[in-house]
Amino acid sequence: MTPLQRFIVIFLGTAILTCTIELIRRRKLWEEYALLWLLSGTVILILGVFPQIISTISAVLGLAYLTTLLLIAFLFLLSIVMHFTKVISKQTEREVKLAQQLAILKMKLEKLEKGKKQDLENTSEYKKTAAENHCLNT
Amino acid sequence: MKKYPKTLVIIPAFNEAKNVGSVIDNIKTYASFADIAVINDGSEDSTAKIAEEKGAAVLNLPYNMGIGGAMQTGYIYAQKAGYQIAVQVDADGQHPVKNIPELIDTLSDSSADMVIGSRYLGKAGKEPLVTRAVGKWILSKIISLITGQKITDSSSGFRAVNQRTMQLLIKRYPRDYPEPESVAMLIKEGLKVIEIAVQMNERCSGNSSITIHKGIYYVIKVTVAILIDAFESTLSIKEN
Numbered sequence: 001m002t003p004l005q006r007f008i009v010i011f012l013g014t015a016i017l018t019c020t021i022e023l024i025r026r027r028k029l030w031e032e033y034a035l036l037w038l039l040s041g042t043v044i045l046i047l048g049v050f051p052q053i054i055s056t057i058s059a060v061l062g063l064a065y066l067t068t069l070l071l072i073a074f075l076f077l078l079s080i081v082m083h084f085t086k087v088i089s090k091q092t093e094r095e096v097k098l099a100q101q102l103a104i105l106k107m108k109l110e111k112l113e114k115g116k117k118q119d120l121e122n123t124s125e126y127k128k129t130a131a132e133n134h135c136l137n138t
Numbered sequence: 139m140k141k142y143p144k145t146l147v148i149i150p151a152f153n154e155a156k157n158v159g160s161v162i163d164n165i166k167t168y169a170s171f172a173d174i175a176v177i178n179d180g181s182e183d184s185t186a187k188i189a190e191e192k193g194a195a196v197l198n199l200p201y202n203m204g205i206g207g208a209m210q211t212g213y214i215y216a217q218k219a220g221y222q223i224a225v226q227v228d229a230d231g232q233h234p235v236k237n238i239p240e241l242i243d244t245l246s247d248s249s250a251d252m253v254i255g256s257r258y259l260g261k262a263g264k265e266p267l268v269t270r271a272v273g274k275w276i277l278s279k280i281i282s283l284i285t286g287q288k289i290t291d292s293s294s295g296f297r298a299v300n301q302r303t304m305q306l307l308i309k310r311y312p313r314d315y316p317e318p319e320s321v322a323m324l325i326k327e328g329l330k331v332i333e334i335a336v337q338m339n340e341r342c343s344g345n346s347s348i349t350i351h352k353g354i355y356y357v358i359k360v361t362v363a364i365l366i367d368a369f370e371s372t373l374s375i376k377e378n
Contacts, residue, residue: 096203096313100211103177103197104218 001051013045040076143222145172148212151229155183158229162192169238179208206316213304225298233296237336241298251303251329255336256291273357284368285325292318322364
């Protein structure tokens with residue numbers, strides 16, 4: 001690895017870590033979802049600092065240097081996408097529950113409001129008749 | 139009049155303004171003892187208005203959730219309101235509501251947890267459409283393979299369930315094409331599912347939700363779902 005290549009990899013790792021931490025700090029990314037990003041940044045940084053790791057992996061797997069790098073990047077993306085699919089499924093489940101409860105509550109509320117309206121109408125009717133009777137009596 | 143347990147007929151409806159009114163009227167005629175709840179699954183037509191005018195309880199879902207989500211809403215509502223039995227009837231008028239008392243009687247007489255109105259029971263090979271016959275055969279085979287029980291019409295939505303089943307279905311109910319999968323799930327949980335023979339009506343208006351290519355997708359999706367469920371641990375009714 002040339003010094004320039006090393007610099008680029010270290011820069012990339014630092015950039016990912018900085019972005020992730022900054023987003024967490026601004027409350028725009030939940031820690032729960034950021035863990036994989038933090039891990040990715042850290043691994044890239046380590047690979048930049050110790051380039052011999054990639055050389056060793058390449059030698060063991062019989063791959064070219066760049067291919068190993070792409071493989072590692074691909075594995076990370078894969079796990080991040082998998083993680084997101086999991087999160088989406090969980091959110092869908094919650095969203096369904098919320099919508100169901102909402103529908104039931106809405107119906108109950110409408111029923112209550114209708115009942116109240118009727119009560120009010122009944123009372124005003126009663127008052128009216130009472131007033132009319134009052135007039136008749138006098 | 140015969141005394142029936144407290145029953146709720148649940149009608150999941152998505153844009154069924156043309157049919158839902160007559161379905162409600164029919165239920166009132168043939169099963170006057172039952173309350174009716176229409177689960178309006180985000181319809182854009184006057185389904186909710188018509189159902190309300192006909193005197194049904196109407197639950198409006200905030201968006202279209204699919205028949206699974208809608209039915210589950212009905213079960214949650216039924217359980218909360220203390221109904222002993224919930225009957226599912228489709229809003230398109232295909233289900234013979236005159237058989238509702240028979241569904242309920244069978245449920246209590248044979249101490250079953252779910253009774254399905256089957257259009258195939260006792261009428262082997264009467265399906266006129268080849269594609270449908272194949273789909274029906276595959277589903278039936280998969281379910282008997284997984285559960286060891288033969289169900290002739292697992293995709294029939296015309297069914298009655300008791301409180302025990304409701305409790306399970308509230309916990310877990312597939313979002314789309316839920317009928318066969320829920321049958322397999324219930325039998326696997328050790329619940330008793332039986333069928334009675336019914337004659338389905340022709341659709342009054344609109345088209346069946348399942349066309350040929352959708353039918354292929356239907357069979358594949360349901361088969362995969364049932365197979366995945368087979369590897370899952372069972373949901374105990376007691377644990378929550």
